[in-house]
Amino acid sequence: MANSVQTRTGDDPVIQWVTFRLAGETYGINVMQVQEVLRFTEIAPVPGSSHHVLGIINLRGRVVTVIDTRLRFGLPQEETNDNTRIVIIEASSHVVGILVDSVAEVVYLRQSEIETSPNVGNDESARYIQGVCHKDDELLILIELEKLLTDEEWSELDSL
Amino acid sequence: MKDEKHETAPHPDGEGALIEYLDDLLHDPAAGSSAPAEKPVSASDKNKLTDNVHVFDAGRKALRSAPAVAGSESEAGNAGNKMPIGARAGSKSNRDIKVATIDLSGSGLQRASWLSPSLLTAAHQPSSSESKKPEPPKTPSVEARQTDATTDLAQHTPQPEPQAEAIPQSQPWCENGRPVWAQKAFECLIFKVNGLKLAVPLISLGSIQPLNKKLTGLPGQPDWFMGILPDTAQGNLKVLNTALCVMPERYQADSRSALQYVISIHGFAWGLACDTVEKSITLQPEQVKWRTQRSKRPWLAGTVVEYMCSLVDTDGFQQFII
Numbered sequence A: 001m002a003n004s005v006q007t008r009t010g011d012d013p014v015i016q017w018v019t020f021r022l023a024g025e026t027y028g029i030n031v032m033q034v035q036e037v038l039r040f041t042e043i044a045p046v047p048g049s050s051h052h053v054l055g056i057i058n059l060r061g062r063v064v065t066v067i068d069t070r071l072r073f074g075l076p077q078e079e080t081n082d083n084t085r086i087v088i089i090e091a092s093s094h095v096v097g098i099l100v101d102s103v104a105e106v107v108y109l110r111q112s113e114i115e116t117s118p119n120v121g122n123d124e125s126a127r128y129i130q131g132v133c134h135k136d137d138e139l140l141i142l143i144e145l146e147k148l149l150t151d152e153e154w155s156e157l158d159s160l
Numbered sequence B: 001m002k003d004e005k006h007e008t009a010p011h012p013d014g015e016g017a018l019i020e021y022l023d024d025l026l027h028d029p030a031a032g033s034s035a036p037a038e039k040p041v042s043a044s045d046k047n048k049l050t051d052n053v054h055v056f057d058a059g060r061k062a063l064r065s066a067p068a069v070a071g072s073e074s075e076a077g078n079a080g081n082k083m084p085i086g087a088r089a090g091s092k093s094n095r096d097i098k099v100a101t102i103d104l105s106g107s108g109l110q111r112a113s114w115l116s117p118s119l120l121t122a123a124h125q126p127s128s129s130e131s132k133k134p135e136p137p138k139t140p141s142v143e144a145r146q147t148d149a150t151t152d153l154a155q156h157t158p159q160p161e162p163q164a165e166a167i168p169q170s171q172p173w174c175e176n177g178r179p180v181w182a183q184k185a186f187e188c189l190i191f192k193v194n195g196l197k198l199a200v201p202l203i204s205l206g207s208i209q210p211l212n213k214k215l216t217g218l219p220g221q222p223d224w225f226m227g228i229l230p231d232t233a234q235g236n237l238k239v240l241n242t243a244l245c246v247m248p249e250r251y252q253a254d255s256r257s258a259l260q261y262v263i264s265i266h267g268f269a270w271g272l273a274c275d276t277v278e279k280s281i282t283l284q285p286e287q288v289k290w291r292t293q294r295s296k297r298p299w300l301a302g303t304v305v306e307y308m309c310s311l312v313d314t315d316g317f318q319q320f321i322i
Helices: A151-158 B002-007 B015-026 B043-055 B057-065 B108-122 B142-148 B242-246 B253-258 B314-321
Strands: A014-022 A025-030 A034-039 A053-059 A062-067 A085-091 A094-100 A102-110 A129-135 A138-143 B082-087 B098-103 B186-193 B196-201 B205-210 B225-232 B235-240 B261-265 B270-274 B276-283 B300-304 B309-312
Touching: A014 A085, A014 A094, A014 A138, A025 A102, A053 A094, A085 A102, A094 A151, A102 A129, A102 A138, A129 B225, A138 B225, B186 B261, B186 B270, B196 B242, B196 B270, B196 B276, B205 B225, B225 B261, B235 B261, B242 B270, B242 B314, B261 B276, B261 B314, B309 B314
Parallel strands: A025 A138, A062 A094, B082 B276, B196 B309, B235 B270
Antiparallel strands: A014 A025, A014 A102, A034 A085, A053 A062, A085 A094, A129 A138, B082 B098, B186 B196, B186 B276, B205 B261, B225 B235, B261 B270, B300 B309
8 A cells, every 4th residue: 555646544454446347246446557558459368367368469569468357356257348357457566458348437536435444255266355445325335456376376477 | 855846736835845855865875863763754754844834824925915014114113013923822832833923113223122132041941941931030041031912011110231242162962963952942943934844043143133224235245145234232233135045956946035034043143044934943853853964064953844844054065154
């Protein structure tokens, strides 16, 4: 959280989150970790890569790995459409793309509005859920991108 | 006994599933009994069950025929909404329990605000016996809540929520093989899910929320985690698919559409989804066949043959879902 865009209101910092949709739910990621948002483009598969890796794209001469977010979250697969986006993020010293159904907006959330992640099931399964927040009559699921992959999986991206 | 099960005539709806399931529970090798003698599930018991089902059919029908209980803001002003809840008439025996119909002209939040403080209060009150008369309480007691059940909620001013307490520590079971709360007569709320009757001790009850909002699903969660019910009287409530938790082997996916309520447990941020809320009953500890080994089904405190229901151990449920 050290690199968050924060506006201090007393002891309750306001943090900006980029929200995106995935399988009907709204997720949020810290705006400071978002580099850019791309329309869906052809993704070149990488033989032998992990199942959660869709492939690579050429981003202005730089190779960026794209992660299948639906697969990572255990959600059913769906065809891409005009709203599909690749969000380029930086996490754990890696620049990767995550495929999402659509990108919604940037919201401002007070730290105090964020509830801790639910304590059900084993911790491993939901390690990347940082918390939830009630906003505009719906719940935002806030993602901690560093925990989207395990240390081994982050390291594996270097070899692609 | 297994053979008897097969000799029994087919049961309508979920009744057969209930009897089969309880039969399994009662004959689970891991299950022990502190009751003096195990009462077999006789034909008369099944008839009693059928009678009970009929008694509360009216309430259930009213429940299903009633308009969606104060779900949206547009419904908030609908003064005709009624929500039947099984409420025990104070001086009646358990068999004469009546289904009270509560006028819900307020919004869902108002109703939730009404339900929650009283039920939360119940968690701090000693179990009241049938013969006790309510003292002039400074805080509402179990009896007071039952009296309030007949009042018009529209005139009920929402009370401020009591301060949330720390999660209670798991209460150990006593040497006599019963939980601390079952050392004397205790009250339970019976609810039904996927044909199975479950009873939860009132002392553990938090609130009853209508399942009328979209649940927010979370990735990477177990199948029995249905999602988060937002903005309830107890904050965001994690809703568990009760049937999938307690009897995954008999779970039918299409039964999910029948779920109408969430029963939250005091001190925990989760609730059990159920089809119907039936009634509250008073049980003597001797009426329960207590389980001595709860490693296989930690959520099961015991079974009550008279009501053909399973008694839920909420602390055990917490262990089960973590």
